[in-house]
Amino acid sequence: MAEFLQFCFSGLTVGSVYALVALGFTVIYNASNVVNFAQGEFVMLGGMVTVALLAASVPLPVAGVAAVFVAALVGLALHRLAIEPARGSSPVELIIITIGASIFIRGVAQVVFDKQFHKLPAFSGDAPIHMLGATILPQSLWVLGGAGAIVIGLHLFSEHTLVGKAAAATAANRLAARLAGIDTTAIVSLSFALAGAVGAVAGILITPITLTSYNAGTLLALKGFAAGMLGGMGKPLGAVLGGLLLGLAEAFGAGYVSSAYKDGIAFIVILVVLLSLPQGLLGKHSAERV
Amino acid sequence: MTSAYGRILALRGVSLHVPRGEIVALVGANGAGKTTLLRVISGVQPFLAGHIRLAGEPIERLAAHRRVAKGIVHVPEGRQVFGPLSIEDHLRLGAYLRRDAGIAGDMARVYALFPRLRERRGAAAGTLSGGEQQMLAIGRALMGRPKLLLLDEPSMGLAPVLVDEIFDVILRLKTAGITVLLVEQNAVAALAIADRGYVIETGRIVHVGAGRALLEDPAVQASYLGL
Ligand SMILES: Nc1ncnc2c1ncn2[C@@H]1O[C@H](COP(=O)(O)OP(=O)(O)OP(=O)(O)O)[C@@H](O)[C@H]1O
Numbered sequence: 001m002a003e004f005l006q007f008c009f010s011g012l013t014v015g016s017v018y019a020l021v022a023l024g025f026t027v028i029y030n031a032s033n034v035v036n037f038a039q040g041e042f043v044m045l046g047g048m049v050t051v052a053l054l055a056a057s058v059p060l061p062v063a064g065v066a067a068v069f070v071a072a073l074v075g076l077a078l079h080r081l082a083i084e085p086a087r088g089s090s091p092v093e094l095i096i097i098t099i100g101a102s103i104f105i106r107g108v109a110q111v112v113f114d115k116q117f118h119k120l121p122a123f124s125g126d127a128p129i130h131m132l133g134a135t136i137l138p139q140s141l142w143v144l145g146g147a148g149a150i151v152i153g154l155h156l157f158s159e160h161t162l163v164g165k166a167a168a169a170t171a172a173n174r175l176a177a178r179l180a181g182i183d184t185t186a187i188v189s190l191s192f193a194l195a196g197a198v199g200a201v202a203g204i205l206i207t208p209i210t211l212t213s214y215n216a217g218t219l220l221a222l223k224g225f226a227a228g229m230l231g232g233m234g235k236p237l238g239a240v241l242g243g244l245l246l247g248l249a250e251a252f253g254a255g256y257v258s259s260a261y262k263d264g265i266a267f268i269v270i271l272v273v274l275l276s277l278p279q280g281l282l283g284k285h286s287a288e289r290v
Numbered sequence: 291m292t293s294a295y296g297r298i299l300a301l302r303g304v305s306l307h308v309p310r311g312e313i314v315a316l317v318g319a320n321g322a323g324k325t326t327l328l329r330v331i332s333g334v335q336p337f338l339a340g341h342i343r344l345a346g347e348p349i350e351r352l353a354a355h356r357r358v359a360k361g362i363v364h365v366p367e368g369r370q371v372f373g374p375l376s377i378e379d380h381l382r383l384g385a386y387l388r389r390d391a392g393i394a395g396d397m398a399r400v401y402a403l404f405p406r407l408r409e410r411r412g413a414a415a416g417t418l419s420g421g422e423q424q425m426l427a428i429g430r431a432l433m434g435r436p437k438l439l440l441l442d443e444p445s446m447g448l449a450p451v452l453v454d455e456i457f458d459v460i461l462r463l464k465t466a467g468i469t470v471l472l473v474e475q476n477a478v479a480a481l482a483i484a485d486r487g488y489v490i491e492t493g494r495i496v497h498v499g500a501g502r503a504l505l506e507d508p509a510v511q512a513s514y515l516g517l
């Protein structure tokens with residue numbers, strides 16, 4: 001029982017990070033139908049920029065906020081310099097552009113930072129908290145709480161603000177959105193900045209637990225993508241569900257089978273979803289009457 | 291104005307004038323270029339050459355959303371609603387660029403014009419019938435406080451009773467001071483309510499005149515009105 005609970009804790013912690021990466025995919029996909037494989041680089045930037053600023057003796061909260069801004073700006077630049085000029089390209093071409101961008105960002109990060117692994121101090125100490133025979137790190141609570149806050153924040157933004165509704169309108173029908181006076185290019189730009197910020201927060205929260213390096217984003221992008229596919233691409237709730245399930249599957253797979261297969265689970269999920277459940281768990285909402 | 295899709299010229303030097311406060315009908319066969327003309331005016335279609343002036347001010351360089359701010363609002367062909375969004379959200383988004391205090395009052399006026407929309411205000415647009423979606427598309431456009439309303443085939447695919455209702459609404463909009471450029475397959479009905487009419491054929495204007503005069507012109511009757 002204690003062991004089971006332990007796996008749950010660690011699964012939900014990593015799962016929260018996958019959920020945030022998947023949410024980043026969702027935010028961009030919904031506004032522009034682009035599947036952004038550079039999403040993992042935002043997570044990497046969140047961790048690495050914070051590490052670098054901390055090393056320059058900037059206090060952690062300031063460094064974290066600055067890192068979120070940097071990632072948001074990189075998101076904006078990605079849209080303006082790589083996606084917008086290729087407007088009208090096929091989805092596959094756009095995916096290839098985002099993969100190219102992720103390789104570029106990684107290359108720059110390797111030069112600007114270095115090739116070492118880095119750690120951030122845990123936000124509120126390393127003393128494990130005991131619970132029903134299992135232990136949980138205070139940092140895990142930060143990850144869970146941070147992810148929860150972002151999920152709620154994004155929900156409030158999209159349901160209760162005019163700009164959030166404009167983003168939903170842009171996603172549903174770009175032409176009609178333009179004719180309603182919505183600057184859809186600005187809305188898509190905003191979605192890239194938002195996805196950058198969400199990714200960076202994930203990176204800052206998890207780095208005290210998992211370490212980070214210039215190429216930490218690659219695997220995270222794949223796992224976030226798997227989580228998004230599992231939940232149903234374009235569904236915020238699906239992204240969260242998919243992320244948590246994938247994290248749990250990895251934790252139980254590593255715990256009860258072998259940790260050698262941990263990273264393979266995401267790929268198995270991608271394959272199974274593609275073959276048997278192409279719309280993901282939450283399916284495609286079919287409110288549209290044609 | 292001249293406009294093309296890739297290498298296909300869709301508009302070849304079209305010129306038209308929509309006087310303030312009037313209903314101007316633009317009729318013509320399938321593929322004549324009616325939709326393209328409206329898209330050029332609202333700025334969602336790149337065009338090659340020409341000028342567009344709103345009350346004397348050149349607007350052809352403005353992005354589509356800037357033109358909405360100037361009062362040009364386009365209800366596109368095929369309704370084009372935001373499937374998952376509610377009726378209420380559509381109307382609020384129609385006023386996206388407005389910062390004035392009149393939004394709630396205008397929403398009430400749209401609901402008064404289309405009571406059916408009020409009944410279903412919380413419903414997702416994708417679940418509405420074709421007629422309701424058309425009312426919603428017009429209502430959303432009205433929320434932008436248009437000076438010039440561009441309507442592309444508002445009666446397409448609707449039951450006759452709804453067609454009458456839509457034409458009735460267009461007349462009421464004129465009374466409210468809105469200038470209307472109306473594109474219609476239903477040329478007889480459109481010319482009947484229009485102050486002025488243009489007939490377009492393969493990207494060129496071939497007839498111009500008062501709505502009534504065009505209805506009675508034998509050449510127009512033979513080629514476009516199926517009379
Ligand atoms: N997206 C497009 N790509 C290429 N050609 C197009 C496109 N849309 C329209 N055309 C062409 O441009 C010309 C004008 O089309 P347009 O849609 O403006 O006509 P229309 O008068 O609105 O016709 P309808 O009555 O069928 O709506 C046609 O020859 C059409 O084939």
Ligand SMILES: [Mg+2]
Nearest residue numbers: 324325326367
């Ligand atoms: Mg048309």
